[in-house]
Amino acid sequence: MRETVETWLKKSVKKLKDAEIASAQLDAELILAYVLGVERTFLHANPQKKLSKTLVFHANNFLNKRIKRVPLAYIFRKKDFFGRTFFVNENVLVPRPETETLIEITQKMLQPNDVALDIGTGSGIIPVTLKAEYGEKVEVFASDISLQALAVANLNAKKLLNQKIPLFESNLLEKIPSDILSKITIVTANLPYVNRDWVDFEKNNELHHEPQIALYARKNGLELIFELLFQAQDLPKLRKIVLEADPCQFEEIEKYANNCGFLKSKSENYTIVLDKK
Numbered sequence: 001m002r003e004t005v006e007t008w009l010k011k012s013v014k015k016l017k018d019a020e021i022a023s024a025q026l027d028a029e030l031i032l033a034y035v036l037g038v039e040r041t042f043l044h045a046n047p048q049k050k051l052s053k054t055l056v057f058h059a060n061n062f063l064n065k066r067i068k069r070v071p072l073a074y075i076f077r078k079k080d081f082f083g084r085t086f087f088v089n090e091n092v093l094v095p096r097p098e099t100e101t102l103i104e105i106t107q108k109m110l111q112p113n114d115v116a117l118d119i120g121t122g123s124g125i126i127p128v129t130l131k132a133e134y135g136e137k138v139e140v141f142a143s144d145i146s147l148q149a150l151a152v153a154n155l156n157a158k159k160l161l162n163q164k165i166p167l168f169e170s171n172l173l174e175k176i177p178s179d180i181l182s183k184i185t186i187v188t189a190n191l192p193y194v195n196r197d198w199v200d201f202e203k204n205n206e207l208h209h210e211p212q213i214a215l216y217a218r219k220n221g222l223e224l225i226f227e228l229l230f231q232a233q234d235l236p237k238l239r240k241i242v243l244e245a246d247p248c249q250f251e252e253i254e255k256y257a258n259n260c261g262f263l264k265s266k267s268e269n270y271t272i273v274l275d276k277k
Contacts, residue, residue, distance in 0.1 A: 002034040003056050006047035008032060015245055019067045034076055035059045048197055069182045071206045085155050091148035092123040092132050093214045094206075098270040099190055099244055103129050104187055105271050106242050115237075117180070118142040119172055119189040119228060122214060124153030126188050127165050131157075134228065141184075143168040143176055160178060172224065173231045185237050190244040195221040222249055226256050229274070240265075242275045 009028050016024035029040045032053040035058050036042070051059070062075050073079040079086055081095040082103055088094060103126065106116075110130075114137075118127040122256045123143035142151050142165055152165045159167040168176050194215045197208060207215060217223045225243060232241060243263065246255060250272050254264045262274035 002053075003051045004047065005032065005043050005051065006043075007050045008051060008056065008059065008099065009043065010059075012059075015067060021066065021069075023205075028063070028074060030072060031062045031075070032059055032068065035062065066199060069204050069206050070209050074209065079123075081125045081192075084129065084132065084160055086123050086125055086128070087152060087159065088123050090154060090209065091146065092152050093190075093210050095123060095125045099125065101269040101273045102126065102188065102190065102242055103133075105266065105268060105273060106130065106186065107133060109186065109240055109242070109273070110134060110241075111185075112137055114239075115139045115177070115183045116141070116186045116188060117184045119187060120144055120191045120214070120224075121153050121167070122149050122190070124156045124165065126190065128153070128156050128160050131161055141166045141168070141176075141180055143170040143172075145169070145171045146211070149211075149214070158237060165195050172228050181235055183237055184235050185239045187228075187232055187235075187238065187241045188243075189225070189241070191224045191228065192217040193221040193225060193245045195250060220249070220252070221246070222252060225249075225253060229253075229257050229260045229262065231236045233262070238276050240276070243272050243274070244270050245272060246270065 012028040013024045016027055029043055033040045033043060035055055065075050070096050074090055077087060077089060079088050079095045081098055086095060088198050116130055116138055121127055121144045124142060127140045127142040130138060142153060147169055150169060154167055170176050192215050196216050225245060232238060250267050253272060257274045261276055261277045265275045266273040
């Protein structure tokens with residue numbers, strides 16, 4: 001007997017719940033809708049629609065990945081961010097809603113002829129979004145220590161902007177040309193800031209499928225943020241650094257930043273803004 005939308009969803013939701021995935025109903029619907037190439041509303045309107053064996057095979061393949069806690073963004077190879085659909089894979093972090101706050105705050109601070117540099121760009125969501133929103137009003141550069149991540153950022157720039165963004169393989173500011181650094185006015189960064197002590201590595205979760213180099217940092221998660229602040233203090237035209245971090249880290253960041261010539265001017269959700277003194 002052929003599976004229907006209703007029977008496949010019922011079985012799949014149970015499997016996801018048994019795997020202790022809180023969003024079991026939503027995830028099952030998203031998987032089936034993706035395989036069918038329809039909106040979720042179609043599933044609700046057509047519960048008795050019969051599914052082909054090939055379609056069920058692909059849906060089950062995706063379901064088994066989700067049961068193993070592979071993020072849906074990696075399964076579908078895409079993630080929406082700030083109104084745009086970005087390509088993502090296992091070489092970059094899954095874009096998070098918290099980072100949209102960083103974009104919103106940076107937008108309000110941008111001035112004509114600003115030159116922005118995004119450090120640890122990953123999939124390129126920050127520089128691509130800033131360029132898409134502001135166009136020629138802002139010059140944008142980006143860097144990452146991972147060549148694989150830069151390939152993803154380059155793909156997203158070409159896809160969403162129809163142009164390239166200058167990208168540099170660099171550990172923070174170390175390998176970025178001096179002529180670029182000399183004109184940077186705003187630095188944005190969503191660097192690794194997760195303390196390994198915050199995560200139960202015995203329990204399977206989505207974080208284990210994301211690139212560890214992009215998640216975790218030593219010194220209570222602050223090692224790379226502190227190093228960036230130390231390096232950035234010598235940038236001659238720098239006005240602001242806009243960082244993403246956990247709010248519990250803001251106090252330590254503010255103290256260290258003060259020693260490097262920066263003052264906190266704003267913090268909201270997971271974003272903290274530091275002004276050059």
